[in-house]
Amino acid sequence: MxxxxxxxxxxxxxxxxxxxxxxxxxxxxxxxxxxxxxxxxxxxxxxxxxxxxxxxxxxxxxLTDLKLGRATVKFVWFANYAYLLKNPDFWNNVRVTVTYAFSAVAIEAVLGFAIAKLFATEVLLARILKPVILLPLVLPPMSVALMWTTMMDPQSGILNYLLSLVGIPPMGWIANPNSALLSVILIDVWTYTPFFTLILFAGLQGITDDIREAARINGAKGWATFTRIELPLVVPYLLIAVLFRLIESLNQFDIIFGTTQGGPGNSTSALSVQAYVTAFQNLTFGRGAAMMVVNWLIVLGTSMLTVKLWQAARKRVG
Incomplete structure (x- = not known):
């Protein structure tokens, strides 16, 4: 046992x-x-x-007074930031930066959505544009800037020639302080609208015919289907595109510096361009670094707000 x-x-x-x-x-x-x-x-x-x-x-x-040729570097704490806050030119730099970024992104979002809706159809224009819509994105920004500088030349540029064909007097474009900022925004719109088109077209492709058919059965017409079905479902895609483009536009350097270098005067002097001029042309590296930190804070705040909007849009869709 x-x-x-x-x-x-x-x-x-x-x-x-x-x-x-x-x-x-x-x-x-x-x-x-x-x-x-x-x-x-x-x-x-x-x-x-x-x-x-x-x-x-x-x-x-x-936080220093770093400057080329200065033997000693002193820790000045927030003196550079205090100088910027008291300088009217700095606030003009902020205005140009914010105006450029938000204007360009808003126009690109509207045009990108319109072209994406066009691509969702089978019309002839959509079939023609689809193979070439991404060409502006593959060009280097500096090359784009130089190309548009030539096209916007007041004397020999093709844009003024085309305007003359319809009886419109020639424009100064980037040579005129009143139109320079609008001109560089136009270049940005031409370059990056395809980015919005690509993202939003992908979002529209995710809306099946069953969803649209259910909306039509419930009595929704074309505009109601767009505002109540398509737009809410595509808003998360739109905000993702807005986030990436705002980050890039608030830091934009190539297009502005390649066309106007911040001029005429200071009409297109964004923070990134002015920081470069302050640090590498005026050789005041401490003050230039302070301008870039302020630019970073603007980008950070804008990005956080956009992410909050995206999260709210996702909750509504979900």
Missing amino acids: SLRVSRAMSANAAPAVTAIHRSSITDEEARKFDWGSALAIAPAVLILLGFLFLFFYGVYQS
């Missing part, structure tokens, strides 16, 4: 011992450092640390 009991106890104990052995092996494997995964992500981590170092070094520079 005791022999049977001992055998039964041994049989029941064997799986428990095996489980304990396996768990100990699993714990040992978990404690081992995965060198393969660490090596795979090491380049990304190093690049991220490099960007963070440059960013915080720029913040440090903005």
Whole structure:
């Protein structure tokens, strides 16, 4: 009897011992450092640390009086920011930056939505535009700026020639302080409207015919279908495109510097352009760094607000 009991106890104990052995092996494997995964992500981590170092070094520079040729660098705390806040030219830089970014993005969103709706149809114009709509996006921004500078030349530019064909007097375009900002916004719109078109067309493709048919059965006509069905479902896609474009537009440098270099006067002097001029032409690196930190704060605040709007739109759709 005791022999049977001992055998039964041994049989029941064997799986428990095996489980304990396996768990100990699993714990040992978990404690081992995965060198393969660490090596795979090491380049990304190093690049991220490099960007963070440059960013915080720029913040440090903005708190100093760093200037080329100055023997000693003093820590001046927020003196550079106080100078900017008292300078009318700085507030003009902020105005130009915000006007440029929000105007360009708003126009691109409307035009991109219209072209995306066109692409959702089978009309001839849609079939013609689809193969070429992305061409502006693949061109380098500096090349785009130089191309449009030639086209907007008051004397020999093709734009004034085309205006003359319909009896409109020639314009100064980027040579006129009153039209320079509008001109660079036009260049931005031509370049980046295809980005909105691509994102919004993808959103429209996600709206099935069953949804539209259900709306028609419930009595929704064309405009009602657009405002109550299509637009709410596409708004999250729209806000994603707005987020990326606002970040880029608020930091825009290539198009503005390649066409006007911030002129005429200071009519197109965005923060990014003026920071470059202050740091690398006037060699006042501390003040230029302060301008870029302010630009970063504007981008951060705008991005956070856009993300909040996107989250609200997702909740409504969901």
